[in-house]
Structure formats: C-alpha cells, structure tokens
Amino acid sequence: MFARFVLKRVGAAVLLVFGIVVVTFALTALLPGDPAAAQLGDRASGDPAIVEAYRKAHGLDQPLWTQFVLYLVHLVQGDLGTSLQSRNPVLSDLAQFGPASFELAVTATAIAVIVGVGLGILAALRANGPLDHTLRVVSLGGVSIPIFWLSLIAVFLFSTQLRLFPSSGRLNPGETPPNHITGLYVLDSVITANWATLGSSVAHLILPALVLAAPMVGLLLRFTRSSMLEVIGNDYVRSANAKGLPAGLVVRRHILRGALVPVITVLGSAFASLLAGTVLVEQIFAWPGIGSYAYRSASNLDLPAIVGVTLFVAIVFILVNFLVDILYGLIDPRIRTS
Amino acid sequence: MSLLEIDDLTISLATTGAPRVLVDGVSLTVDSGQMVGLAGESGSGKTVTALTALGFVPDGATATGAVRLDGEDVLTMSKKRLREVRGTTVAMVFQDPMTSLHPMLSVETQLTEQLRVHRSLSRRAAKARAIEMLELVRIPNPSKALSAYPHHFSGGMRQRIAIAGALACEPKLLIADEVTTALDVTVQAGILGLLEQLRRELGMAVVFITHDLGVMNVTTDELYVMYSGRVAERGGTRQVLAAPRHPYTRALVDALPDAQNLGHPLVAIPGEAATPERRPAGCAFHPRCAFAEDRCRTEVPELLPIGAGRVLACHVDPFAPADGSATGVLLDGRIGS
C-alpha cells in the first residue's frame, strides 16, 4: 500500500522535473538575443564563419525538437553549459555554492520547525493566556518584518554592538575550511574533529540562519496553534481523555498527530519562501551560496548560470514537496491507504 | 452505597448577564449492575449531566452538588485521581463513532493504550486482551482488525470498536451516550443487543442516554426523563413508558411511531424546546404544556414521590389515576413488549 503511494509521488515528482526542464529549455531557446553571440563575445560574433561554426557545433541550426533532445542529452550528462562570468561549467559552480546554501537553508528550517512548532504547541495549550498573547506578537513580527530589516537589526545588535557573532562569510578571513567531505562546514568540522573550525562555522551560521528562519517561525507558530486548537475540540480527544490517559500522552499521540497534518502541508510553501529569502540573506551576510550566485548571474545576464540555478532550485523544491507528501502519508493512514 | 450518586447537581456558565444554568438540581443514582436510562429532547442536559461522572465539566462552567463514584466525589478529585478512575471505574462511549475514534491511530493503539497505562500490561499482553475485546463485541477477524484504521470499518463496526475500547479495563460503569443515534436503524438493534449482552455477561452498570424513547424501551431498568436541565419524572422504565405521568413524557411517548400510524408523520411536541438562555420561569415546560395553570408559570414544580418508586415534578399531574394507584393512565400498548 505504502509502496504504491510512494511510487505515485515519485512519478509525479519526475513529471514535474520534466516540466521544469521544458520550461528552462523554452527560456533559452525562445528568449530574444542570440546565444551564440552571447557566448562568443563581441569579436568572434562579428565573424559570420565563426558564428556559423559555433551554431553547427552546438546544434543551433537544427529544428527546435532536435535541439531539445540535444539539450536533454546534455542535461543527463550533467552538462549545463558554461557560466559567462565564472568561466566554469555551471554544474561545478552549483556544486561549489550548493552546500553553503544547503547548510544555511537546512539550519534555518530546523530552527523554524523546532521553535515554530514548539511555540505553537505551547500557545495552544495556554490559549488566551499571557504567553499566548506574547507569542501572537512574536508570530506577527516573524511574518511581517521584512527580512532585509531583520538582517540589518540583527547585524547591528549582535555583531556590531554585542560582538557575539560575526556578520559575514562562512569562516573568519584566512581561516581554512575543513576537508571537503559534504561541503557543509559544520558537519565536515565534526567529521574531521576540527573543533576550532566547528566553533567558527557555527558562529558564522547563527545570524543568517536565525534571520532566514524568522518568517517561517511566525508562519509555523500561527499554523500549529490554530491547528492544535481545532484538534483539541475534536471528539476523539475527548475519547482519549475519557480513557484516563496521561495528559502528556493525549497531547503527543492524539492531539499532535491530528494537528501536524496541516502544519506539514504548509511546510512545503514555507520552504519556498525561505528559498527566496536566501538570495537576500546571502547577499547581506556575504554567504557564498546559490543565492549570491543567482544574484550575480542575474545582474550579469549570465544565461547558462541563470538556467542552471533555476533548474537546481526547482528540483530542490520538488524534492522538498515530495518529502512533505511522504511525511503526510506516514502520519495520516487515510492518505496512504486509500 | 450506590455505584454512582449524583446529588443535587447544578452546572452553570458564568456569562455577562445572568448565569446560564445547563443542569439544575439533578439527582441520579445508579446501582452496581443496574441499567439506567436518561431520556429527553436534545439540549435537555443529558450529556452534560453524564459527563460529570467522569469529572468532565464544560469549559468555564462551575458545578455544585456532588457526583460520587464508588463513594468518592469526582467534582473534588485531584487531576491525577481523575485520570485513574477514568477508563477503569467509569468509561464512556460517545454518539458518533465517525468522530470519536482517532482517524490516524490504528485500532490496536486505540484498544491497547488504556491497558498499557492503567494495567501496565506488556505490549503483547495488551494485544491479546484487545483481541479478546474485539471478539466480545463480535468484530470478525480480530487480529486483522487490530492493524486496521477506523476508516476501514462501517459506522456500526466502529461503534463496536469504541465499545471494546471503553470496556477494555473492565469499568464498573459504562456511560453510553446516544450510541445508536448516528447509526442506521438496521444497525441500531445490533448495538442495543450487544449492550444488553455485555451488561449481562460482565455485570457492569450502564447509563443509557437517548433522545429516542423508541430505543429506550428495549433496555433499561430505571428511566429518568429530563427537560431543560431538570428531571421531569423518574421510575421503572416499563411503568413510565406504559403510563407516563408528566405531560412532557406523555408528549414524547405520543410522538413515537406505532402500529397504527407507522409511516405517518409523528406527532411532534408543539412549541420550541427551552434552552439555558431562554428558560421559562416556573415549570420550564409550561409554554408547551396543554395542562399549564397559573402557578406553573411562576413556581418550579418539586420532584415528589408518587408511589411505586416513581417521582414526578408537575403541579397538575393530569394523568394521575382516578383510583389513586401509582400506575396512572395506561396507554394503548404501543410500548413494552
């Protein structure tokens, strides 16, 4: 049963990825401006023979669908073209900047889930008390204060004034990164038992991750609270209490399980806005990740890089939603068995 | 000492205006092994009254009087003690099995968790006991049913599972609140028969709550009829149904379908049921009562004995027998079997 459910989701995800590939192809093929000219630079593109040779070499003289097949073949081989500004294959750029963003996004998400869901549970269990009112303000602040502002305030307060955390980069200038194993500095420092680097990488990670997590905390807090309150009023919770189960067990097993389903469904869209936030946060904190790379590519009209980033982000997003679906099915038997 | 003694229970909600009285001076006794019925239109306070037996009082409401379970007042019990008696001394089955079972927990979890908590049974022992319970309520293929979820079962089967869960720790008192109301008529009889059988086999006491006197007749020894948070009359179920003394009970019985008017529209009780917000002064039933006199509008009738173990709250008592016997005017045999 569950295997079939998972298989169906995998199918849907693969289809979605294919859709994204078509869209990115359309983006490159149909955009005004000659890619040959862009790739070759001014001098070479002035020479029709060179342009012709280039077009032939890259299949640009073929009909559109042949170009598409060619594009697919390249994709499958991991060939995303060469970035105009870095002069590196886009794939290796992505491999270089991806882990930094991944580390940031995963940390922010973990903070948001733990803090947001945890506070949401507390708010619901103490509904309409002083704690609940305070948390309502926190949640409102989280979702409504622009990330840009929050970053500046965080840097000013914790970095400039209190000097608790550094405000830019992944490590101090001149510090050597830990051996590349996963590309996640925190994890790699642990694996290589490099404690000094661990401290430094954690300190660098905290501020941007917190800022990035803030809107998601607000969203999850509000959602968890309302969802919990809705479930608490359910008959099945009264049944559980009527059985004389300990209060903690009723909350954990009976209330939370019902309340988490809607919370998990917003996780996917919350993650999307978090990805959007990384562009800004990486810029502000000089975090060398995909967000900064995307920003540079966009400002330089670096088409291969833009397409690469688009593909990458779309696939990450589809993957996250796939995981959310699976989680959803794990929690609610009605979804996986019907 | 009776198993359950509800003594002058009043439950009121403090509101901005006058307090809303949900239950007004109700007394009710259930002896070990006895099956007691609680009837009355929807909103008359049956559920709120019964829930106090488990120590549940609506949010924001205060309860006065006493609710003694096995001699202990649940209204003053510690939270810890309350959780101990719930499920073990007293258990409850609710109206709608579509919502009273947790949709995301397996039948096994919902049948074994109380055994694990109250009896400290091992997982295996609890599972064995759960299978026993499912056999008792006649669920086919119990070990397979354990790994299923509520949505795999029909309404009647779910109600059987809910009953199995309530009985797992062998409570002395089971409160069955409208357990047949949400079910098809054809399934109702099965559940009623099951309750009757369980009560016989397990010797437990049952409070059977329904707004439908038609199902009441089958099962209970003693019957309480409630109207607007008060007891209107009480007595042996057969006598009360065969010869109702309170005009309200009489109207309820008249509203039942019988052999003659089967398929015809029921005689509904005219007027609107009283609510805690708008409870008429005096006898709350007076706006709907054909026998109301002046003092019915001002004075609340007291519950007084009328012989043969029956009590009645009515100033007029229009159905009192002419010969002074306790039974009163007999109806035409549509009740009782």
Ligand SMILES: Nc1ncnc2c1ncn2[C@@H]1O[C@H](COP(=O)(O)OP(=O)(O)O)[C@@H](O)[C@H]1O
């Ligand atoms: N939790 C609650 N909070 C406030 N009022 C309630 C609550 N539960 C029931 N009531 C009110 O108490 C009265 C009696 O309700 P209830 O006991 O459910 O009636 P019955 O079970 O006889 O249909 C109704 O007027 C109902 O609106």
Ligand code: SF4
């Ligand atoms: S007390 Fe009066 S109003 Fe109430 S039921 Fe009796 S006759 Fe009717």
Ligand SMILES: [Mg+2]
């Ligand atoms: Mg009720």
